[in-house]
Amino acid sequence: MGGNGGRFVRFVFAIVAFIAAAVMIGLGIAQRTVFLEPDRVSMSATLSGGDAGFIVVEPEALAAHPGKQTITVSGSPKVYLSYGRSSDVEAWLGGAEYVSVGYDAEADALSDEIVVAEPDDEPVPTTPSTTPTAPTAPTADAAEAEASVPSPAGSDLWLDEFSDEMTLSTTVDVPEGISVLITADGGDELPSRVKIDWPLDNSTPWAGPLIVGGALVFLLGIALLLSGFINHRRSRGPRRNLPKGPRGKLPSAPKPGRMQVGGAPRRALGRAKRVALVPLLVVPSLALSACSPDYWPSLDQLAAPETTAPATPIVSSPAPGDDDAGDDEGDDEPQTQPAVTVPQMERIMRRVAAFATEVDTSRDAAAAAQRFTGPALEARTANYAIRGTLAEHAAPAPIPASPLTLTLPQQASGWPRTVLTVAKNADDPTIAPTALVLVQQTPRENYKILYSLALAPDADVPEVAPASIGAPPISPEFKGLVMPTGQVAAAYADVLLKGDASEFAPTFDPEGDVLREQLGVTGQQATNDALPGTADATFSNIVGDSPTIALATNDAGALVTVSIEQTEKVLPNDGGTVGFEPGPAAALSGFTGKTAKGVQRVIGIQLLFYVPGVGNDADDQIRLLGWSESLIGASEVP
Template identity: 40%
Template sequence: MRFVLAIVAFVVAAVMIVAGIAQRTVFAPPSQLTAAAIVPGDARYVVIDSSVLNAHPGQQTLTLSGSKNPKTQMVAYGRTADVKAWLADQKYATISYRAGDTAPTVKTVTPKPASTGSTGSTGSASTATPVPTATPTPAPTGSGASQAATPGPNPAGSDLWLDEYDGQDAQVTKMNVPSGVSVIVAGDGTTPAPNKILLTWPVDTSTPWAFPLIIGGLVLLVIGIALYLWGLYTHRRSRGPRRKSGPKMPKLPKAPKYKPTASIEATPRGRRASRRTRVMAPALLAGVLALTGTGAGAAFAETSTPTATPTPAPTTTSAPNDNSPAPAVTAPQLERIIKRISVAAANADAKNDPNLAKLRFAGPALQLRDANYTIRLKKADQPPLPAIPAGPLELSLPQATESWPRTVTAVVKMPNDATGKPQAPLALALVQPTPRDNYMVEYAIALEPNVKVPNLAPASIGAAVVPPDSKLLKIQPDQVAAAYGDILLNGEKSKWYSSFDLTDDKLVAQVGASWKQQEQARLAQQFGQTSTLTFAGRVGPGPVISMATNDSGAIVWVNPEEVQLHKVTEAGAQVIAGATTAALSGVAQSNTGIESVYGYQLAFYVPPAGSNEKVRLLGFAQGLVSAREVQ
């Protein structure tokens, strides 16, 4: 019996070991799934849709080849709607693929000419996107016809992308692109994009049963060897010296078998009968089980619940249907944008070059920097404007929108000054006019010390832009600049004085009505009635930007201006300009007068209509923006 068990153990062990090894070798699944496509012709842009990238689960690896100039190749991914908005009027190739397809399908998308609007314009017209028409591309038989000689836009460096890889970094790209995000592959807009696309997805090659099978087989093999040695040892011990027996006794004749009649009780009784019954019961049970073809476990299964183990039906646990627009940028995307702005600002500040500043600044922020550069070229001791730090971000409030222009508010932590003292954080208002434009700094202000920022929506949700003429606020956004400018001129006599919280307002203390009166009195005392100094307020050219807060209020960015006119009133008298005004105007003294314009970049919190709160200043930046001689 031990030999039989040993043989069974050997056979089962061999099966288990072979099965375990086969799972790691012969039956091992492939390590990855691949989908390769060749883009015919000289397509400048190739779009890989989100459905293609998520055709299989796992991290996507994109491998490019076939570029005529690998240094100019780039790979970027962004929201599918943003990618199509950026392409707009450009012809591009798109790749389609589904799980189970033998190979991806390449099609060419040719946009229809738009009757109005373009991606290069500003305002609402920038949202007009030509309707693309997909046409199948024939199989690649050659280089194909080239596109028109007109160079296309270069997608490299666009703020629209969630992430970007250029040059050799774009050769092999690993990404985890979620649903709703697509990839754009391109050159520099002039050279064709790489035409050989290879997508790979990892496959779970783990074999959890291989190791247990091999170990179990080895253990069973050891048990089989032990059983074999035990049986061999027992067999040898049982074979000792034996005596030869005498002649065998003749067998007794067999008695006739007893056949009970029907009248005699068939069930035997007594000790032998009970022993025979005990012997026959297991044999009878084994026979029944053999006839039914099941073991004891199967017999038990037959008597248990007849229904099979329920398999849950596949269900989709998608998020609830939310049609609210996504925020204009993500937090990592905004951090990358701020770093690019910081580098551009540092280059412009180092060279005092307004053309470099125009790459990242617009509106009031550009106006103030342009004037500062002009002054510093003629006045060496003129301090530069605060640099734009590369981070970290302390607050971000993107607009929740899918159209253009897009607005983003960010607060960046400032490093300590030269003496080691902390500086107030820098607040930026960024605007992206069209999909192909980068975010431009419209406002750059220092926040007031101990400023109380209202409760804002999280960056992952974004906020809405409040219309400039909204009557749902305590003061309409397009009236805030004029109202505050009136306070700077007239002080308590202004009708808007009671609407603003001026308790900790440092700008009013610096250039408010009291300061103006003191300046006029000083000039009258010093020069008599030979000249007059007057002040006037006006609304500057900067846009009114309003971002909603959670309490139905808004953060409002405005650009009031103040005009100072120092005019001669007595013949023979002269007006002497200050060093800063002279550097900007080019006039050191005048027989008629000098006009100086000061620009203010202001950010306010405006409470909702009916609130008991007052409008309060969150931060400001101000400086001389223009100066000229008047007649």
Template identity: 40%
Template sequence: MRFVLAIVAFVVAAVMIVAGIAQRTVFAPPSQVTAAATVPADTRYVVIDSAVLNAHPGQQTLSVSGSKNAKTQMVAYGRTADVKAWLADQKYATIAYRAGDSAVTVKTVTPKSGSTGSSGAASTATPAPTATATPAPTGAATTQAAAPGPNPAGSDLWLDEFDGQDAQVTKMNVPSGVSVIVAGDGTAPAPDKIVLTWPVDTSTPWAFPLIIGGLVLLVIGIALYLWGLYTHRKSRGPRRKSGPKMPKLPKAPKYKPTASIEATPRGRRSTRRTRVMAPALLAGVLALTGTGAGAAFAETSTPTPTPTPTATSSAPHGNANSPAPAVTAPQLERIVKRISVAAANADAKNDPNLAKLRFAGPALQLRDANYAIRVKKADQPALPAIPAGPLELSLPQATDSWPRTVTAVVKMPNDATGKAQAPLALALVQQTPRDNYMVEYAIALEPNVKVPNLAPASIGAAVVPPDSKLLKVQPDQVAAAYGDILLNGEKSKWYSSFDLTDDKLVAQVGASWKAQEQARLAQQFGQTSTLTFAGRVGSGPVISMATNDSGAIVWVNPEEVQLHRVTEAGAQVIAGATTAALSGVAQSNTGIESVYGYQLAFYVPPAGSDEKVRLLGFAQGLVSAREVP
């Protein structure tokens, strides 16, 4: 019997070991799933939707090739709606994938006639594309007769971007609602060979247990075989022949004790019966004891706590129907780095054309004036540089249309003496999908400023209309109201609406400072000239972003005009060094007009609040100067 069991163990062990090894070798699944597509050779843009990229689970690997110039190829991904808005009037190809039969199809999407690009148009609505099936390419390249298209490289719209050699193989985990765009530089065709690869789970959880179990059975089989062999050899030893059987002795009469005499067992049999009874009694005691212990445990056991469900939101931003924020945190960090590089290049060369690549509105106006002054006045300090990071605060607009607004606060490095500097606040605006974010305002925050409670960057904030009456002061009236305070001080009707306790700008250029300047000029030159001040609203946009308390952060651009005019014949007005450098006039027989621009950020509380409007930060400087007739 032992030999039979050994043979069975050997057979089962062999089967288990072979099956385990086969799972890791012969029957091992493929390590990846690959889908390849070839697009027409004249295609400039290729779009791969997230449904295709997520056809299989796991990290996607995108490989592109076939570009005539690998340096111009790029791969980027962004929200599907943003990608289509950027393409707008451009013809592009899409790739579809059927997971059932692993078939890849290519379609060409042609915009409707009359659709125009959104880079310069006021309307940013995405045109409804028309999809037409594209037959399998024959490999012959065709020349695209249309005009060169826009270059997608470097766009702020993309969540991430890979250029040149980095675009050949890209690994990504693209979520739903995000698409990939593959392109050249807008003039050259995109790479025409697209390969998608997904990893496959090649784990074989039964291989190791089968091999180990087979080895264990093999050892058991060997042990059974050796045991059977030993027993067999032992049973074949020499045996003695037995003689004649002894006659049986007569049986002695059995002794029967009386009932009154207790029979005490003796000898081996009594011991054996005692040994048999002891385990039986012990088992009974344990059974009774176990029953009692179980009952006691049931009465004293600690009740199992019942988990309390926590309400969570399945939508990524709390509301599936709410628009997503204009940018993500990593996307904004990349945008700020690009702005920092562009600002450094423009500042180093005093080149307003380079500044126009990333600055607009009041921020560009102040930089242009600073460049013009520094060309003629070498000791004029430059404006604060835009640091590349880190970001201390980001507040994107929650929107799916354009223009889009983003507020960012960037930490400033210590100055040359090691003293900490106030953070820099930026207001960025993207006018159309093909435009980059431009710096409209760049201000230094006030020391110890109290920033209101803002929405998280993952949710975003709404833009408040300039004429909103839900705030204590309408956003489009804040500039004029604060300008009136700078001119008239306590006599202004807006004076009680603003918190001026720690307002450093009022202390620097407010009504008291203006009165001192006028008095100093009259004392020094008598009645030969006059110095007057007037306020006006600049051309910068009014930007208002809602806070969590129904208030708003409002960015405005008031301007102040200083007119120094001659009132006595023969007298002259001498311009300061900065004014002379910007106006080109050192002295005048008539007068000099200087315009100072202010970039201001306020917190405006909601209507009915007991709080007052307070200044969060500012930047100011001379923006224009001229001689007046």
């Protein structure tokens, strides 16, 4: 009985193991099939825009549920989508009519309404027009021009943009305060359907343990079954003390046929082996199917709750000295924020670098005005003119796209907006980093390079605020610096003209200032020494027409960019005539003859200074951090 009882217990346990394995595996598979929750929540809106040319998905619609937003737009032959800060989207739209897609919390659904901005809501540049005109009654053509809105494609305001035909779908992870702008991308029909999907956590952390655990229990049942069969076979071995027949012999049995010898036991054992082979094939497939992270408990979820923080936060910062930014009284005031984010600036610089390479090659001065202005445009325009006659003349220094080692946007609530950035040449690290000041005059204009200059060797740029905060602009009359920024250009122009004899010379640090040697008193004397005795050179410096750009540093100082124009006149002193030597000045002026009036060259100088704040060390001086100089004019003396 002991042997039979042991075999019976093994078979019972094997059956129990099979039942338990079936239940466990079934529950695990059911969690990933019939009981599986949806992996996303969706909301959609069917729109009828009427005369509206745009759709704006508001921040509350994007934040209706946590997680990344998958936006699908359809219903138009062409679809364009971009996203940016809500204030920037509203400013770009100006008075244009658009469909606003919001969120109705009570109905838990998207809502839509047509919005027409008031004319007063349109952003107005903070700089006055240089050519004011008397107010006139609006004409039909003027009203039509005002109603027409340019394409948003390619605007520097957007953090990213996409376009496609018929249907566009993209996944974004935007923080609070971001809106999505949708249009027909040049088509006549506005998209009619907007759908937003948010991911849901439909992971089944016990599916994996149940499936794998059931597979192991199934293997245990197979082991018990095989053990029972093996024990049963051993118990059927030769027996001793069997009773003898009448003649003392065992009864003879008929001889089995060839096909019967060992047939039944071997067939039974073969079936048992085949049964045992099935789980060896099934269990690995079940184990592999349970390898997904969704099948198992997450240690990260046990250690800390899941965060829904945005991938790229955008921080708004109040203006310096605004200690009551959180008071209710200031809710109606526009909040300052950095003009750009770092990813946005990197995107802008890639565009600017590619554009500069193109126009520098084609020497198209009219096209260059799309991305250059002020001293930077003057320098390139002159260079293109010179190279049109003097092919061997060097092209302008290329604008590097990356890496950006410094991005300092202005804190702004309106326009114009300014950004100071420093970019290295990724292809040639021996080239000095390029400092650029870019200005955006209105929401619908792109950033243009106002100043472009090379940093001085070993330039000690002070620490500045992170790009997520930005720097406040400093007024030209601000008295908290060792010199008001509005006076820096004129003071340095005097230093270049007079050298150490200038009253402002002690204010500027001469160390590392190579420009004094080139265009200062020493350089002016070298120019005169190279002239024949029948001619003399005179020099004069004036402050350029470009605005002074000053952004605060962390140590209460300022980074200041200005421009100076130095005019060099060569006059005959013996009653004779003079002219240009063959070279850039002759190529730019087109004047190849001789004149008794004299000839003149104009050098455009772009400068970047660090101006310390009042109260720092007594020895603090204004430091020249970078500059560029180029020929921007040449002619006969008037």
